[in-house]
Amino acid sequence: MSFLVLDSIKKSFGQTQVVKDFNMSIEKGEFVSFLGPSGCGKTTVLRMIAGFESPSDGAISINGKNQNTLKTNQRNIGMVFQAYALFPNMNVFDNVAFGLKVAGKSKTEIETRVKEMLKLISLDHLADRYPYQMSGGQQQRVALARALAPKPQVLLLDEPLSALDAKIRVSLREEIREIQRQLGITTVFVTHDQEEALSISDRVVVMNAGRADQIGTPSEIYNRPTTRFVASFVGTLNIIEATVIDPAANTVKVGENTIRLRESIGALKGGDKLSIALRPEAGSLLENAKGDTSLTGQVISSHFLGSVIRTKLEVGGNQISFDMFNSPDAVLPQSGETLTLRFNAHDFLIIRD
């Protein structure tokens, strides 16, 4: 049986249903990210796990024990907040020790555990500092240590990196993942940043309008999105309108280009419209590039973005962006130039909504 189970969770605020029939099972030690735009219900689900909100319907269980009837302070869950939420009147040591003191641990036990936690986050030299004397990144590491100190059964991270600058964000997310692996703690991470979710999670839940649109590994989410929303929300994606030529042979037409799709077209007839998607990095302009399919079109624009060159092609009324790696001798395609983009047919995804 899974460690953390969210069974048909629903949540309404007045007439508005913000979480609609949410189901999810998380294994012990797993790192799961809830990814979605603002207002999709991801934080509400997290708050229900924490006990700050009660589900309107459905059950939450941890290690086989129903949590619905338990108050927040009875659940033994650790949480890190976006706003750090360190107690301003306490120094680092006292902040980390808070949960242990509340649990009635002995003085020696508290001291040992706090030191252990501060060492884990490499801030053992700042035990006497107050929150206002520390940077945002340091405060968030202390918040992480505080959440982990009482040995919670689940760790919840509510957009913990959002308030930090880009560089700290990257290093801290790696640190969080490393600590999570080290302790083997079941972790639920809420973010609206796809890069964060994809880079550190075992599984990602893409949420949209109160529902889990897709649950899968980062690779599955990125490479095989199952809905138009997931496809458009995660990464950059070209949505191409194609016309079915032969459903039996899975062939479609984009402008003057005929493409044989790997995926079955399904119940569509010849002449029907079909949305297919292609990642910008899937294609190549090289003559000898591997690929069984090609699209020929005219260059609309080309931009140098540092590590990549992004070019926009016009193919049968569709604008298709594609990226190629920069190199010292790379030449930017010129507007109006005719180019052929080569790729594998299995790079195409059929968008079924």
Place this chain on the structure above:
Amino acid sequence: MKAHKIFAWLAIAIGAIYFFVPLIGTFEFSLRMRRGVYSFDAYQSVFTDAQFRATFGFSMLMAMVTIVVGMLLIVPTAYWVRLRLPQMRPVVEFITLLPLVIPAIVIVFGYLRLYNSSSWIPFTGSTQGTNILLTFSYVTLALPYMYRSVDTAMRTIDVRTLTEAAEILGAKWPTIMFRCIFPNVMSGVLSGAFITFAIVMGEFTMAALLNRPAFGPYLQLVGANKAYEPSALAVIAFAITWLSMGLIQLVSRFSKLTPSRP
């Protein structure tokens, strides 16, 4: 630009003269008790007066009790309004402003009608009961200032997130209140406390009509019967108020050491 500056300084000078001249006059007069020379005889007379010590002590005690009762009432109220009942904010703000609109004499007559010795709750039937009633009336008078100072202090911290952080670490309400919230709104609590202290020390109407030996009625009594001592007492009363205001400034300066927030 220069003319503007001159007018600004002129306005400040007029204000200062308006405020300081009577004060300096009062102080100067309070030193004239001994004929022909300046002396602190009036102050000595005040400080050696047993009634001064008794009334001052009584008002001090009442001020302390008022602060404790007021804070026990106001801090949890402001906390709950901020955390769980934000829709009640206009109602609470209206109630806390009422003592500024309703004259103290009306409030105290209301008390006397409600809590007289032949009523259901005969507070005025005993000295202790009257003292309790006086405390409640002082809490009412201080309500607008206490509530606002505490509420302002709560605005500087993220009450909701701090509460949730404490709660998820296993804390129950008393721990959250006294270890996580109260210490972080201490500057507001102390500001409110000093204002309350100044109000209680000078309050006359409530204490006089409830017939309690407070400092306010003593000031009035001395003022009606003596010449130099009332001036000395006025200076002392000003000193108490200024001390309270100075302490508020000090506390708010300390409270600037607030946590860095995202």
